[in-house]
Amino acid sequence: MVAFGKKMKERQIQEWQGYYINYKLMKKKVRQYAQQTEVGPEARWLVLKDFSRMLDTQIEKIVLFLLEQQGLLASRIAKLGERQEALQHQPDIPDHLDDIRDAYRTAGRDLLKLLFFVELNAIGLRKILKKFDKRLGYKFTDYYVKTRANHPYSQLQQVFKHVVIYTIKSSVISVGSSLSF
Numbered sequence: 332m333v334a335f336g337k338k339m340k341e342r343q344i345q346e347w348q349g350y351y352i353n354y355k356l357m358k359k360k361v362r363q364y365a366q367q368t369e370v371g372p373e374a375r376w377l378v379l380k381d382f383s384r385m386l387d388t389q390i391e392k393i394v395l396f397l398l399e400q401q402g403l404l405a406s407r408i409a410k411l412g413e414r415q416e417a418l419q420h421q422p423d424i425p426d427h428l429d430d431i432r433d434a435y436r437t438a439g440r441d442l443l444k445l446l447f448f449v450e451l452n453a454i455g456l457r458k459i460l461k462k463f464d465k466r467l468g469y470k471f472t473d474y475y476v477k478t479r480a481n482h483p484y485s486q487l488q489q490v491f492k493h494v495v496i497y498t499i500k501s502s503v504i505s506v507g508s509s510l511s512f
Contacts, residue, residue: 335458342451344444350396352389352452357459360385365466382463383475386456390479393452400445407438 336354343351364378411434418427460472 335455339451339455342447344448347396347448350392351448352393352455352459354455354459357385357389358462361459361463361466364463368467378467379469379471382471386460386475387479390456393449397445397449400448404438404441404445407434411435411438 336358339351339354360382364382367374367378411431414427415431418431421427460475464470464472
């Protein structure tokens with residue numbers, strides 16, 4: 332069985348490599364934390380604080396990239412909609428419609444890449460939290476998710492729910508169907 336870290340590395344979209352969670356680093360830190368807590372219980376608080384900070388940083392990196400990509404994708408789709416609207420008032424449409432269809436297909440593929448990016452990161456986060464709980468004997472995952480996900484500006488919700496992506500997907504589907512793909 333291939334370890335998740337290797338699978339994650341293989342499945343990453345190369346040009347986005349720096350925006351994925353650093354699963355290898357986090358796994359290494361979990362091992363270090365396990366050793367630290369064996370030394371004494373007073374290290375527990377420092378471990379929890381450090382691990383929380385590391386998770387927050389990793390999630391922030393993912394979310395900022397995700398928001399940037401969503402914005403770029405939404406902008407492309409809006410421009411395509413404007414082009415489509417402008418073409419509907421012109422007599423020679425067929426050649427231009429093929430270009431717009433291709434552009435929508437490309438946007439759809441890019442959307443799928445973005446969904447895959449989110450999914451791979453969400454799996455990595457779940458796995459590292461599970462590993463942390465198992466290695467250190469804590470119920471940290473529940474605490475972390477409750478304290479982060481219920482916050483009104485939760486970055487964790489962005490990773491696990493990615494609502495904006497589904498809105499973009501709906502736009503691509505509705506406009507694409509009007510072009511008779």
